[in-house]
Amino acid sequence: ETGVTQSPTHLIKTRGQQVTLRCSSQSGHNTVSWYQQALGQGPQFIFQYYREEENGRGNFPPRFSGLQFPNYSSELNVNALELDDSALYLCASSRGLAGGNTQYFGPGTRLTVL
Amino acid sequence: KNEVEQSPQNLTAQEGEFITINCSYSVGISALHWLQQHPGGGIVSLFMLSSGKKKHGRLIATINIQEKHSSLHITASHPRDSAVYICAPYNTDKLIFGTGTRLQVFP
Numbered sequence: 001e002t003g004v005t006q007s008p009t010h011l012i013k014t015r016g017q018q019v020t021l022r023c024s025s026q027s028g029h030n031t032v033s034w035y036q037q038a039l040g041q042g043p044q045f046i047f048q049y050y051r052e053e054e055n056g057r058g059n060f061p062p063r064f065s066g067l068q069f070p071n072y073s074s075e076l077n078v079n080a081l082e083l084d085d086s087a088l089y090l091c092a093s094s095r096g097l098a099g100g101n102t103q104y105f106g107p108g109t110r111l112t113v114l
Numbered sequence: 115k116n117e118v119e120q121s122p123q124n125l126t127a128q129e130g131e132f133i134t135i136n137c138s139y140s141v142g143i144s145a146l147h148w149l150q151q152h153p154g155g156g157i158v159s160l161f162m163l164s165s166g167k168k169k170h171g172r173l174i175a176t177i178n179i180q181e182k183h184s185s186l187h188i189t190a191s192h193p194r195d196s197a198v199y200i201c202a203p204y205n206t207d208k209l210i211f212g213t214g215t216r217l218q219v220f221p
Contacts, residue, residue: 042211056207099144099204105157
């Protein structure tokens with residue numbers, strides 16, 4: 001039990017729709033990172049938020065965006081969904097940037113795009 | 115060539131065996147994470163290290179920054195160790211994940 005929760009657990013959307021995924025971090029964790037994991041692959045870094053500002057972004061288009069709130073919650077928004085966006089989306093929180101701090105992962109949201 | 119290479123990709127062992135999983139990376143890093151992922155997706159952080167060696171229970175992780183190599187060892191392996199083990203170096207504000215090593219330990 002990492003103390004990090006994600007909602008929803010599963011989600012089905014159709015191509016072109018928009019989706020918002022939510023993550024609730026541990027209290028006191030000022031950093032949240034989001035990852036995409038396609039079936040059979042390792043996770044891919046989407047972006048990291050530190051003290052409510054984006055701090056590092058992977059190779060994902062601008063239709064992937066995020067927000068971090070003062071209450072240790074965060075969102076991942078994906079616009080204009082494509083079939084290839086079907087994946088497990090993981091968030092991880094930490095006390096500071098991931099380079100120097102243990103990451104606590106949520107259970108993930110499995111997104112299916114039809 | 116991937117920035118992070120793990121070997122082996124798949125590993126089977128008998129209970130009690132000593133396990134070694136290797137990770138090589140090509141980028142400069144400030145730290146490296148070892149993670150464990152069970153079926154269903156849950157990921158647990160095992161170690162974060164930037165030099166030398168760390169030990170936690172039956173798990174040992176080592177890193178050689180100059181050689182850009184890290185290893186994860188499991189002593190006295192147990193069926194509950196069956197999972198995917200992922201190496202993730204930290205480079206310029208992001209974790210770069212290996213594809214993982216799938217370990218199955220049989221009784």
